[in-house]
Amino acid sequence: MTKTAFITGATSGIGRATAELFAKNKIRLVLCGRRKNRLEQLEEELSKITEVTTLQFDVAKREEVSAAIKSLPENFKNIDILINNAGNAHGLSTIQDGNIDDWDAMLDINVKGLLYVSKAIIPQMIANNSGFIINIGSTAGKEVYTNGNVYCASKFAVNALNKSMRLDLNEHNIRVSAIHPGLVETEFSDVRFKGDIERAKTVYQGFKPLQAEDIADIIHFVITRPYHVNIEDLVVYPTAQASATILNKNQ
Ligand code: NDP
Ligand code: 8X3
Numbered sequence: 001m002t003k004t005a006f007i008t009g010a011t012s013g014i015g016r017a018t019a020e021l022f023a024k025n026k027i028r029l030v031l032c033g034r035r036k037n038r039l040e041q042l043e044e045e046l047s048k049i050t051e052v053t054t055l056q057f058d059v060a061k062r063e064e065v066s067a068a069i070k071s072l073p074e075n076f077k078n079i080d081i082l083i084n085n086a087g088n089a090h091g092l093s094t095i096q097d098g099n100i101d102d103w104d105a106m107l108d109i110n111v112k113g114l115l116y117v118s119k120a121i122i123p124q125m126i127a128n129n130s131g132f133i134i135n136i137g138s139t140a141g142k143e144v145y146t147n148g149n150v151y152c153a154s155k156f157a158v159n160a161l162n163k164s165m166r167l168d169l170n171e172h173n174i175r176v177s178a179i180h181p182g183l184v185e186t187e188f189s190d191v192r193f194k195g196d197i198e199r200a201k202t203v204y205q206g207f208k209p210l211q212a213e214d215i216a217d218i219i220h221f222v223i224t225r226p227y228h229v230n231i232e233d234l235v236v237y238p239t240a241q242a243s244a245t246i247l248n249k250n251q
Contacts, residue, residue, distance in 0.1 A: 002026065002027070003028065004028040004030065004079055005027050005082075005083060006032070007019050007022075007029065007083040008114075008117055009085040010029075011034070011039060012038070012186060014136060014184060014216065015086065016212065018215070019031050019042060019046060021216040021219075021220050022050075023050045026049070027050060028076065029046060029050060030055060030079065031043065031054045031055070032056075032059075032068070033054075033056065034058050035056075036056050039056055042054065053072065053076045055072070056068070059117055060105075060109045060112060060113045062116050066120055078124065080131060081132045082118065083219065084117060084135045084136060086109065086113055086114075087106075087114070088110070089106065089148075089151040089191065089192040090105045090151075090194075092147045092192055094146075098150060103150045106151055110155065111157045114135065114161065115161070118165070121133075122169070122174075130173055130174065130227075132174070132175045133175070133176045134177050134179060134223065135161065135165075135178045136179055137180040139181065141156045141158055141159040141180060148244070158178065166232060175230045177232055177233070178232070178233050179218055180233070180234065181210055181215050181237075182210065182238055182241045183204065183209045183210060184211065184212060185204045185209040185212075186212050189203045206250065206251070207241075207251050209238050210237075210238045214236070218234065222234065
């Protein structure tokens with residue numbers, strides 16, 4: 001039977017690569033993001049190979065999230081797979097120099113956004129006594145690094161929520177899983193450095209970083225295990241990276 005996946009942050013990076021791979025595997029798609037032009041372009045491209053609908057909303061805005069999800073066409077309402085992927089780092093500063101707007105953005109988007117979307121979709125999974133939630137955490141949610149403070153805290157929260165969801169949803173037969181990538185070359189650093197593309201590029205120089213497609217491939221592997229198998233927590237680094245702070249840039 002055709003499955004339906006709901007992907008937040010589908011307009012770029014990991015979310016986009018996941019949408020493309022799911023489309024090739026004939027998974028019906030609900031693609032979300034704030035950038036309308038990108039959503040339209042994705043819908044045009046991917047609807048050639050699978051059924052696609054798009055929702056434009058900001059995950060940090062509670063009313064927008066709920067209105068958008070309620071507006072889904074009938075044939076897309078039954079979500080089998082939720083990929084909680086939307087998120088970013090905003091800034092890279094010590095705690096004493098941190099920008100409070102950046103802190104708000106990271107906590108509102110990475111933590112509260114994930115909660116708002118999950119809250120809107122979980123009831124229908126409970127009613128079906130089935131479903132799969134994949135939370136995209138980060139190695140920053142396993143180990144803090146200098147200047148990472150609030151971004152790390154937001155991803156530690158994702159790690160905690162992932163574990164909590166698995167406990168609370170256990171009796172409803174819902175699979176819950178987190179994937180925690182290390183350095184992946186996407187628009188992530190462009191956003192972290194507020195459009196300073198040159199600075200962003202330096203993050204991925206001198207080694208082979210993970211690509212969005214690598215993470216999409218892992219997500220697809222996780223969701224295609226038999227239903228009794230739940231890969232609950234998966235950490236993935238590029239080979240050159242051994243921890244948050246140990247990176248071999250001389251490969
Ligand atoms: P990108 O910047 O390429 O993609 C981020 C996506 O999130 C975009 O589609 C963006 O869409 C969406 N998004 C951001 N803010 C909001 C918002 N307020 N409301 C709705 N959508 C939003 O980065 P990645 O693909 O790398 O990031 C995806 C996830 O992976 C994030 O949770 C990130 O923390 C995590 N991650 C990334 C790593 C990396 O090194 N790149 C490593 C570990 C984890 P739009 O702007 O259109 O709204
Ligand atoms: C993104 C990876 O190391 O920039 O979550 O925090 S890192």
